[in-house]
């Protein structure tokens with residue numbers, strides 16, 4: 010008898026859940042989602058560091074957090090989200106060293122991660138225009154950076170690329186000659202007034218689709234979550250019942266108002 014009861018409850022619960030599931034994609038933008046990147050040393054650039062980055066996009070607004078260590082201490086580090094429609098959506102490999110000089114500059118990483126699409130500045134503009142706004146990027150105290158910023162507006166194209174797992178977080182600034190500062194004769198490919206050490210990519214990680222944002226696989230489909238499904242269904246049924254009751258109350262109230270008017 011218990012079984013019959015459960016089926017009777019589950020049927021409306023499933024149909025309500027199905028209706029909600031159908032309604033959801035229409036209201037939530039396809040470019041909403043969460044992504045995570047495991048930041049690793051860029052090939053050939055000799056950085057002994059690592060980090061983690063997380064992004065969330067909701068209604069075209071991006072929130073970014075990242076932590077990184079092993080960076081050149083007490084020096085500013087430009088950090089960006091890179092993406093290119095034609096790029097490989099990867100971090101660069103040693104084979105990307107087009108010049109063959111044994112290091113990777115930012116341009117040589119382009120075929121892997123694309124152009125700058127978001128500048129992870131601490132304040133002010135976050136567009137690609139701020140890509141080298143050195144005074145607005147974090148300085149790595151003791152080689153570490155703890156970055157957090159929200160309310161970053163991104164275009165729909167950029168939002169879609171990030172959510173699809175096609176972008177990469179890149180933190181720049183290396184010390185090829187291990188003398189504790191940005192120097193050397195080779196000039197930056199991005200700004201000839203800077204040494205290449207100041208802009209060469211140090212850490213990189215592709216912003217993969219976060220497990221947390223993946224479609225829940227429990228509930229109705231697996232059966233193991235059937236109890237929870239029935240409970241949710243019960244709440245939903247109660248909710249729609251409340252709506253019906255509310256509607257009836259409004260209808261009755263209208264009628265009451267009408268009666269009062271007639272009596273006057």
Ligand SMILES: [Cu+2]
Pocket residue numbers: 087088089090091125179180181
């Ligand atoms: Cu960059």
